[in-house]
Amino acid sequence: xxxxxxxxxxxxxxxxxxxxxxxxxxxxxxxxxxxxxxxxxxxxxxxxxxxxxxxxxxxxxxxxxxxxxxxxxxxxxxxxxxxxxxxxxxxxxxxxxxxxxxxxxxxxxxxxxxxxxxxxxxxxxxxxxxxxxxxxxxxxxxxxxxxxxxxxxxxxxxxxxxxxxxxxxxxxxxxxxxxxxxxxxxxxxxxxxxxxxxxxxxxxxxxxxxxxxxxxxxxxxxxxxxxxxxxxxxxxxxxxxxxxxxxx
Amino acid sequence: xxxxxxxxxxxxxxxxxxxxxxxxxxxxxxxxxxxxxxxxxxxxxxxxxxxxxxxxxxxxxxxxxxxxxxxxxxxxxxxxxxxxxxxxxxxxxxxxxxxxxxxxxxxxxxxxxxxxxxxxxxxxxxxxxxxxxxxxxxxxxxxxxxxxxxxxxxxxxxxxxxxxxxxxxxxxxxxxxxxxxxxxxxxxxxxxxxxxxxxxxxxxxxxxxxxxxxxxxxxxxxxxxxxxxxxxxxxxxxxxxxxxxxxx
Amino acid sequence: xxxxxxxxxxxxxxxxxxxxxxxxxxxxxxxxxxxxxxxxxxxxxxxxxxxxxxxxxxxxxxxxxxxxxxxxxxxxxxxxxxxxxxxxxxxxxxxxxxxxxxxxxxxxxxxxxxxxxxxxxxxxxxxxxxxxxxxxxxxxxxxxxxxxxxxxxxxxxxxxxxxxxxxxxxxxxxxxxxxxxxxxxxxxxxxxxxxxxxxxxxxxxxxxxxxxxxxxxxxxxxxxxxxxxxxxxxxxxxxxxxxxxxxx
Numbered sequence: 001x002x003x004x005x006x007x008x009x010x011x012x013x014x015x016x017x018x019x020x021x022x023x024x025x026x027x028x029x030x031x032x033x034x035x036x037x038x039x040x041x042x043x044x045x046x047x048x049x050x051x052x053x054x055x056x057x058x059x060x061x062x063x064x065x066x067x068x069x070x071x072x073x074x075x076x077x078x079x080x081x082x083x084x085x086x087x088x089x090x091x092x093x094x095x096x097x098x099x100x101x102x103x104x105x106x107x108x109x110x111x112x113x114x115x116x117x118x119x120x121x122x123x124x125x126x127x128x129x130x131x132x133x134x135x136x137x138x139x140x141x142x143x144x145x146x147x148x149x150x151x152x153x154x155x156x157x158x159x160x161x162x163x164x165x166x167x168x169x170x171x172x173x174x175x176x177x178x179x180x181x182x183x184x185x186x187x188x189x190x191x192x193x194x195x196x197x198x199x200x201x202x203x204x205x206x207x208x209x210x211x212x213x214x215x216x217x218x219x220x221x222x223x224x225x226x227x228x229x230x231x232x233x234x235x236x237x238x239x240x241x242x243x244x245x246x247x248x
Numbered sequence: 249x250x251x252x253x254x255x256x257x258x259x260x261x262x263x264x265x266x267x268x269x270x271x272x273x274x275x276x277x278x279x280x281x282x283x284x285x286x287x288x289x290x291x292x293x294x295x296x297x298x299x300x301x302x303x304x305x306x307x308x309x310x311x312x313x314x315x316x317x318x319x320x321x322x323x324x325x326x327x328x329x330x331x332x333x334x335x336x337x338x339x340x341x342x343x344x345x346x347x348x349x350x351x352x353x354x355x356x357x358x359x360x361x362x363x364x365x366x367x368x369x370x371x372x373x374x375x376x377x378x379x380x381x382x383x384x385x386x387x388x389x390x391x392x393x394x395x396x397x398x399x400x401x402x403x404x405x406x407x408x409x410x411x412x413x414x415x416x417x418x419x420x421x422x423x424x425x426x427x428x429x430x431x432x433x434x435x436x437x438x439x440x441x442x443x444x445x446x447x448x449x450x451x452x453x454x455x456x457x458x459x460x461x462x463x464x465x466x467x468x469x470x471x472x473x474x475x476x477x478x479x480x481x482x483x484x485x486x487x488x489x490x491x492x493x494x495x496x
Numbered sequence: 497x498x499x500x501x502x503x504x505x506x507x508x509x510x511x512x513x514x515x516x517x518x519x520x521x522x523x524x525x526x527x528x529x530x531x532x533x534x535x536x537x538x539x540x541x542x543x544x545x546x547x548x549x550x551x552x553x554x555x556x557x558x559x560x561x562x563x564x565x566x567x568x569x570x571x572x573x574x575x576x577x578x579x580x581x582x583x584x585x586x587x588x589x590x591x592x593x594x595x596x597x598x599x600x601x602x603x604x605x606x607x608x609x610x611x612x613x614x615x616x617x618x619x620x621x622x623x624x625x626x627x628x629x630x631x632x633x634x635x636x637x638x639x640x641x642x643x644x645x646x647x648x649x650x651x652x653x654x655x656x657x658x659x660x661x662x663x664x665x666x667x668x669x670x671x672x673x674x675x676x677x678x679x680x681x682x683x684x685x686x687x688x689x690x691x692x693x694x695x696x697x698x699x700x701x702x703x704x705x706x707x708x709x710x711x712x713x714x715x716x717x718x719x720x721x722x723x724x725x726x727x728x729x730x731x732x733x734x735x736x737x738x739x740x741x742x743x744x
Binding site: 452 | 504521522539540565566582583584601602616619620634636637638662664665666683684699700711713720723726727729
């Protein structure tokens with residue numbers, strides 16, 4: 001049974017809420033919404049809003065999710081279990097995401113894009129339509145994934161980010177660019193061309209400066225990348241075990 | 249008659265609402281507000297707030313406007329018809345705008361600035377005080393128009409953007425810079441000096457790299473710019489007809 | 497006595513509110529909150545929220561503060577007198593700040609960081625955990641202070657900003673970097689290395705280009721920096737007097 005629904009929230013009788021769902025003050029939940037068990041929707045959220053009078057289809061939020069205050073989620077998206085947002089996040093319609101998606105405070109997901117498993121976006125990341133992101137990706141604050149090669153135009157040529165890639169703060173990825181598996185984009189980089197697997201791109205304009213394996217921890221001399229060798233917080237035990245086994 | 253005012257909204261009896269105005273839940277509308285017909289103000293908006301105890305003057309929103317949730321509009325601005333905001337937009341006092349202004353999600357308009365007709369700002373654009381923007385301009389995400397040549401100082405030397413110019417993602421325009429008619433600023437550019445009409449500026453620091461007419465669509469070989477040659481979505485028929493006639 | 501609490505606000509009976517406190521519509525104030533006299537909390541704010549079920553400790557807001565609408569302040573921070581936020585600001589737990597802190601609209605303070613006296617952040621500034629900021633600092637829009645030298649990792653190596661330094665629009669400061677007293681960072685700069693006192697750093701990557709004293713006002717030929725020589729708005733009289741005396 002749904003429990004702990006704040007009396008000031010406005011919830012459509014058609015919305016399907018799982019067990020142990022918490023809904024905070026002043027939150028609005030629309031018709032076409034299915035929320036999994038043990039999920040917490042904080043205050044001032046709009047869950048399942050429509051684009052004008054269009055029926056955007058069902059919004060599904062997996063179990064064990066945390067939607068922080070001020071978040072706006074449109075209809076017509078599907079998020080896996082353990083979905084987490086920061087405050088004041090906006091996600092337009094047509095997103096599909098695996099488990100463990102994290103969207104940091106103020107992130108702005110334009111819709112019609114795909115996220116794999118355990119993708120983590122820090123604050124204020126902008127993801128354009130038609131972006132395709134694989135699994136275990138990290139994107140840091142103020143990164144923009146663009147999609148229009150000839151602005152303004154009708155073309156939506158999304159970026160394609162492969163598993164384990166990392167995009168550091170304040171970088172922009174130009175339309176249609178592919179970031180390879182395990183690629184590393186330095187802070188404030190303008191990525192104009194594809195980056196091969198496990199390679200580093202830095203600068204404005206971005207240039208390739210070698211493989212990620214050359215980066216070592218100062219203290220230990222151990223390689224920093226692939227980061228799954230040493231960074232495990234927030235991933236399921238089974239996945240972490242497989243990562244550890246990979247480097248034994 | 250005003251219709252469809254959500255019971256949780258807080259609307260000053262002095263506010264003037266046109267016909268067929270919709271006001272969403274938890275929205276606050278102040279004293280000095282005039283809202284045109286067929287306008288939709290979504291949830292959690294603050295319309296016509298004052299700066300402290302000052303009387304900032306009337307806020308006018310034209311007919312057929314859409315103000316998305318979480319938007320804050322101060323007193324003392326005038327927006328033409330078809331004004332559209334994304335979510336969580338902030339507009340300080342003293343803005344004048346023609347018809348068709350679009351302000352994307354999270355955009356932050358500092359007030360005391362001017363927009364011409366059909367200016368379109370994508371998400372998270374920051375417009376400093378004293379900026380002057382002409383007609384049919386496009387600004388893409390995370391662009392900042394600055395105004396203080398010697399920060400911090402009392403000087404407000406706004407940027408001046410001429411008709412049809414385009415500023416791509418994550419660019420910064422320095423104080424007092426003029427972007428010419430039809431100028432194109434590439435992504436992640438620091439624009440330090442004026443850009444002539446129909447010229448391209450890219451890089452950090454920005455440098456002029458030629459005229460926009462040299463950019464062609466790969467598939468067709470047709471010129472991309474002026475973009476009004478091929479991109480017409482969202483503009484009135486009459487304007488589009490004049491643009492088509494221009495290139496026949 | 498507390499006065500002027502909007503009837504739609506939700507205030508814990510355990511919260512301690514000073515005299516002449518104003519609380520706007522739909523604002524939520526939690527248990528562990530102490531608010532000084534003459535403070536105005538606008539609409540839609542969340543004051544003193546907890547991170548999950550953790551007790552984050554007391555949130556203290558000094559007298560004469562203005563918290564603008566949509567601001568989220570977590571438990572476990574202490575702000576001095578005259579604290580001011582723009583709209584839609586987010587501050588996580590564990591911040592200590594002196595008097596006169598200003599956080600512009602959309603600023604995102606990640607918590608566990610320190611601000612001295614009269615630090616002023618313009619819109620949309622992101623401050624990472626472990627940042628240490630001295631007194632009388634200015635940070636302009638879309639600046640990011642980072643902290644992870646090997647993203648993603650568990651290391652939090654904050655930036656260190658000394659008194660009177662100025663960081664212009666859209667700059668990124670890399671982890672552990674020290675900006676010296678009175679240092680000036682130009683717009684869209686990637687600061688990778690320490691900047692000496694009163695020196696200028698510009699570009700991507702940032703490079704040192706001389707001392708701030710070489711920058712003169714065009715009209716008067718007077719030096720622009722140290723800015724405390726000529727810019728005094730918003731500082732206490734006593735401080736301004738000491739600055740004026742310094743240059744006599």
